[in-house]
Amino acid sequence: MSGVEQAPAGASPEQRIGGHPGSDVLNAFFRRYGLQSGTVMMALILWIIFAVGSPETWLHRDIYSSLMSTVPVTQSGIIALTLTLVVIAGEIDLSFGSVMAVGTWVFMSCPQPELALIAGIAAGLGVGLLNGFIVVRFGIPSLVATIGTWFFWGGIVIVGTGSAGAGTGFAKGFVTSLLAGRIFGYIPAEMPWMLTFAFLLWLLLNRHRFGAHVYLVGDNDQSARMMGVRSNRVRMGVFGLNGAAAAFAGISSTIEANYFWPTVGSGAMLPTVAAVFLGGTSIFGGRGTIFGTFVAAFVIGAIEPGIISLNLTGFYTQVIYGAVIVIALIVQSAVRGRAER
Amino acid sequence: MKASDGAVPSAPSLCHHQAMQDSTNGQTTNLLELHGISKSFGEVRALEDAELIVGTNEIVGLLGDNGAGKSTLIKIVTGFHRPDKGTITWKGRPLEHLTVQRARDLGIETVYQERALADQQSLWRNIFMGREKTTRLGLLEVGEMRDETEKLMLDFLRFTSRAVTPESAVGSMSGGERQGVAIARALHFEAELIILDEPTMGLSVTETRKTLDFVRGIKAAGKACIFIDHNIFNVHQVADRVVVIDRGHTAGEFRTSEISVTDLVGCMQHLAETGSLDGGAPVKAGA
Numbered sequence: 001m002s003g004v005e006q007a008p009a010g011a012s013p014e015q016r017i018g019g020h021p022g023s024d025v026l027n028a029f030f031r032r033y034g035l036q037s038g039t040v041m042m043a044l045i046l047w048i049i050f051a052v053g054s055p056e057t058w059l060h061r062d063i064y065s066s067l068m069s070t071v072p073v074t075q076s077g078i079i080a081l082t083l084t085l086v087v088i089a090g091e092i093d094l095s096f097g098s099v100m101a102v103g104t105w106v107f108m109s110c111p112q113p114e115l116a117l118i119a120g121i122a123a124g125l126g127v128g129l130l131n132g133f134i135v136v137r138f139g140i141p142s143l144v145a146t147i148g149t150w151f152f153w154g155g156i157v158i159v160g161t162g163s164a165g166a167g168t169g170f171a172k173g174f175v176t177s178l179l180a181g182r183i184f185g186y187i188p189a190e191m192p193w194m195l196t197f198a199f200l201l202w203l204l205l206n207r208h209r210f211g212a213h214v215y216l217v218g219d220n221d222q223s224a225r226m227m228g229v230r231s232n233r234v235r236m237g238v239f240g241l242n243g244a245a246a247a248f249a250g251i252s253s254t255i256e257a258n259y260f261w262p263t264v265g266s267g268a269m270l271p272t273v274a275a276v277f278l279g280g281t282s283i284f285g286g287r288g289t290i291f292g293t294f295v296a297a298f299v300i301g302a303i304e305p306g307i308i309s310l311n312l313t314g315f316y317t318q319v320i321y322g323a324v325i326v327i328a329l330i331v332q333s334a335v336r337g338r339a340e341r
Numbered sequence: 342m343k344a345s346d347g348a349v350p351s352a353p354s355l356c357h358h359q360a361m362q363d364s365t366n367g368q369t370t371n372l373l374e375l376h377g378i379s380k381s382f383g384e385v386r387a388l389e390d391a392e393l394i395v396g397t398n399e400i401v402g403l404l405g406d407n408g409a410g411k412s413t414l415i416k417i418v419t420g421f422h423r424p425d426k427g428t429i430t431w432k433g434r435p436l437e438h439l440t441v442q443r444a445r446d447l448g449i450e451t452v453y454q455e456r457a458l459a460d461q462q463s464l465w466r467n468i469f470m471g472r473e474k475t476t477r478l479g480l481l482e483v484g485e486m487r488d489e490t491e492k493l494m495l496d497f498l499r500f501t502s503r504a505v506t507p508e509s510a511v512g513s514m515s516g517g518e519r520q521g522v523a524i525a526r527a528l529h530f531e532a533e534l535i536i537l538d539e540p541t542m543g544l545s546v547t548e549t550r551k552t553l554d555f556v557r558g559i560k561a562a563g564k565a566c567i568f569i570d571h572n573i574f575n576v577h578q579v580a581d582r583v584v585v586i587d588r589g590h591t592a593g594e595f596r597t598s599e600i601s602v603t604d605l606v607g608c609m610q611h612l613a614e615t616g617s618l619d620g621g622a623p624v625k626a627g628a
Binding site for chain 1 (some may be wrong): 445453457458459460461462466469470471472473475479480481483
C-alpha cells in the first residue's frame, strides 16, 4: 500500500494540477486497482507467514491440490464469484447454503445422473429467481428476505429427506469425473470449473451489457432506471445466477464427498460472504471485481490449513478469520476514501 | 398562433413583458407548445391555464417561486404527469398521451443534478448508461464507446483542470463537470430538448460558470433547452427568453435581449408584491 502515499493526502483537483505527472498515473492506478492490489498483497503476506512457519506443508504440492478441491466447492468459492455480482448490484443473498442443499436434493432424486445434474442446477436457478422475485416484487430488503428463504429451503430439504443422507454411487462415471475427477491424477476438476466460472462471470460483468447494468443498478438505481436500465430484471438475474452456482457447488461437493448430507451448505455462509468482502467488493454496491473475490476465496480457504500447519489449534481459525476480515474492511475503507477524493 | 391568444393579457405594461407568442414569429414551427394546461392534485391546483412555448434551438429560462408550478409543468413535458386540461404539441403535431417513454423517444431529456450519474463508474460507462453499444450477443463494444467518449470530451466537455480520461470515475469530478457530462450525454444521444432542473444548485461560482457554459453548448449544438434556476442572474445570462410562472399560471415572458437583469429582478419583485407583472415596476418602458 506504500504507493498510495505518493499522492498528497486530501489534495483537491485544483491542487493536483501542479503535481508531477507520475502521481496522476499512480492515482489512476490505485483508483482502479487499489483494492485488488490490497487483496493480492494480503494473500502474499499470509502465504509468506505460512511458508516460513511450515515450509514442509506450504512448499509441497499436496496442499495446493487439496486447496484446489476444497476452495471452489466445499468452501463455495464458485458461489462467492456469483455472490460478487449480487453484492455489486446492491443486494445480498444469504440463502445460498440452503439452495446448495435444494439443488443437491433434486440431483439425488433423479435416477439418471446427467439429467439429475441439469435438474439440480435448474432447481437452484429457480430458487434463486424466486429470491429475486421476492426482493423485487415486494420490495423486501434482500438481507432479510434471503435469511427467510435460507431457513425455509433448509427446512424443506430436512423435511423432504427425513434428514437422511444417501451415497452418490448412482452418479459414478461421467458426471462424477466431470465434477470431481482428477486431471493428470493431480488437479481436481473443481479447479478448472472455478476458473471457467471466473472467466465467464468476468466476461459477463465487464464485457456484457448485463454486467454494465449490474454496476449501474448497484451504484445509483434511480439514475439507472431513468436511463432505461431494467433494474428489476437485472436484480432477478443476479439472484438466479447465484442460485444456479449454489446448486452446482452443492452437487459437486456432494460428489467429492461421495455422500449427500441434507445439511450440505450449512457451513458455507461465513467463508463465502467473507471472500466477497475481502476481495474488495463494496457492501454499498456499484464496485467490485471477480479477480478480487477469486484471490480472496483462496485466502479464506488457506487460513484453516495454514493455522493447523503452524501447530496452532483450530480454535484460532475463527479469530484469524475475523481479524483478516476486519482489517481488510478497514484498509478498503481507507483506500476508497482516498480514491474518491 | 397569434399574440392575443391565451389567458395572459398582452396589454402594454411598465414591465414590458409579452404575452406568450410564437417565438419564431410564425415562420417555422415551434419545437414544443403547451396551451391552457391545468393540473390538480386532489384539492391543490398546481397549474391553471399555463402556457409554455419552446422554439427550435431556443434556451427558455423558467422563473418562479417555490410552488409556483414549475416542476409540475416540467413533469407534464416529460410525460410524468398527465394534464387535466390543455394541449401539447411537438413540432406542430398534437401529442395525445405523452408518457415518459414517449417523451424520451421524441428526444426530451431531463437532467437532474443528483440523479443523473453513477458516481463510482467511469465516464464512458456513464455516457452510455442504459444505451450501451453492443454486439448482437450483447457484448460491450468498449473500445468504440471509449473513443466516442474521448471525442465528446474534446468537442464538448473540454475539461481543463486535470487529466480526466474516459476511465476516470465520475465521482472524482467537480459539480460543474458532472453537469457537463450529463448534458453531453443528452446531446450525444440526439436529445432535441434538454430540461435542466436547478443545475447550479449548491455549486460554487466557478462551477456555476462552467455549467452555464455547457448550457450555451446546447445552443451551439442547435438544440433547445428549458433552464430552471432560482438565480435570476444565471437565467438571464444563458436564456434567450424568460417565462415567468406564478401561482400556477404563466404570468408573462421577457426576451433577455430586451431587458436588463436589474430590470428583470425588479419585475420579479413587483410580481411578488402585487401578484402581477403589470404596472408599477421600476422599469423604463421600452428600454
